Amino acid sequence: MLNLLLDFFFPCYCISCGVPISSRSNYLCINCRSTLPFATNNCERCGSVLHDGLCLFCNNREVYISKHISIFEYRGTAKAALHGLKFKGLKNIAMIFPDYIVSAIDSMNEQIDIVTYVPMSWKKLRARGYNHCELIAKRVASKRGFCFKKTLEENKGYIAQREFGYKERFINVIDRYRVISKSNLFGKSVLIIDDVFTTGATVNECARKLLEAGAAKVFSVTIARADIKKLENI
Ligand SMILES: [Zn+2]
Ligand SMILES: [Zn+2]
Numbered sequence: 001m002l003n004l005l006l007d008f009f010f011p012c013y014c015i016s017c018g019v020p021i022s023s024r025s026n027y028l029c030i031n032c033r034s035t036l037p038f039a040t041n042n043c044e045r046c047g048s049v050l051h052d053g054l055c056l057f058c059n060n061r062e063v064y065i066s067k068h069i070s071i072f073e074y075r076g077t078a079k080a081a082l083h084g085l086k087f088k089g090l091k092n093i094a095m096i097f098p099d100y101i102v103s104a105i106d107s108m109n110e111q112i113d114i115v116t117y118v119p120m121s122w123k124k125l126r127a128r129g130y131n132h133c134e135l136i137a138k139r140v141a142s143k144r145g146f147c148f149k150k151t152l153e154e155n156k157g158y159i160a161q162r163e164f165g166y167k168e169r170f171i172n173v174i175d176r177y178r179v180i181s182k183s184n185l186f187g188k189s190v191l192i193i194d195d196v197f198t199t200g201a202t203v204n205e206c207a208r209k210l211l212e213a214g215a216a217k218v219f220s221v222t223i224a225r226a227d228i229k230k231l232e233n234i
Contacts (some may be wrong), residue, residue, distance in 0.1 A: 015084035015093065016077045026092045028081055033096075036081075037073040039225050046200055047225070057200045064207035066217045069104040070197045070225030071097070078224050082195055085132045094132050097223050098139040104221050105144065105191065112219065113188040115141040116151040118195075118206055119177065121158070136223075137193040151183040151190065151213075152206055166199060173205045179213040186214035197222040 006023050014021050014029035021029045041047030043055040046068040057063070072078035085093035105112060117133035125131055134150070141148035158176045161169050179185070190210050194203050197220075207218035 015088075015090060016080040023092075026095045027084055027090050028077065028093070028096055032077045032080075035077050037076050037078055039070045039073045041069050046197075048197075048200070061204075062208075064204050064211055064218060065200075065220050067108055067110065068197065068200070068203065068220045068222070069108065070222045071100045071104055072224045074196050074198075074224035074226040082224060086128075086195070089129070091130055091132075091135065094135040095139065097136050098143055101136065101140050101193065101221050101223075102143050105140070105219075108219060110217075110219060111189050112144075112146050112191045114149045114151070114185070114190045115146045115193065116149050116190055116210075117193045118202055119150070119152050119154045121154045121156070133193050133195055140193060146191070149183060151179060151185065151210060152177045153180055161198070161202060169199045169201045173201045176202075177206055177209050179209050183213065185210060187216050188214075189217045190215045190219070192218060192220040194220065194222045196224045196226050198226040 003022065003024060010023065012021050012023045012025065012027060013019065014025075014032055015027040016032040017029060019029050021027070039047070042050045043058055045063060046055060046057045046065065047070055048055050048057045074082070081093050081096060084090040115137050117131065117137035120131050138148050140146070154177055155175065159172060161172060164172050192203055192206050197203065203220040203222070207220065210218050
């Protein structure tokens with residue numbers, strides 16, 4: 001009854017196609033959900049698409065992540081949902097993703113001790129009101145009974161990665177994050193949740209910091225993977 005009243009007074013619409021839907025649908029209708037573009041994860045380590053047998057992420061680079069999986073391609077309904085979550089204040093969209101992430105973790109078949117997330121600056125957090133990756137990571141941890149922990153903070157003065165091209169993203173991310181000193185990571189296997197994997201620079205840098213702080217292994221899952229070829233300078 002309460003939900004019916006809520007739907008009447010505060011109607012919800014699908015973020016992708018615009019049809020009116022129940023507030024319990026988390027802004028994505030059943031039809032659009034069925035068109036979520038699942039990504040294929042090719043590279044054994046990072047899941048990226050291979051080009052002539054080579055992984056553009058892992059090749060010629062220090063890779064700190066033991067294994068990464070991206071759930072969707074960053075296009076269509078997945079892109080619309082992430083856009084609504086990040087830029088339109090539709091916080092409940094975060095609830096669409098945890099089940100998919102839990103399945104990805106199960107397919108990794110690895111021991112996970114801590115689930116964490118990529119932090120955002122205080123400035124951005126104040127403006128948005130929430131860190132969507134934190135919401136998702138919390139839900140993922142509670143679904144599987146993993147320990148949820150905030151392990152990283154973003155240092156001041158860094159510009160958003162999306163402002164940069166391929167090479168600059170690797171430079172811009174160096175030392176962008178610091179481990180919160182009270183995080184007890186020694187010997188732990190940590191899973192990082194992030195939204196979009198483009199060059200992989202962000203999760204790789206987070207993994208570097210976590211390993212430096214004593215973590216035994218770091219895994220990551222992102223909701224989507226962007227087409228690396230769409231970045232300039234490549
Ligand atoms: Zn729809
Ligand atoms: Zn790779």
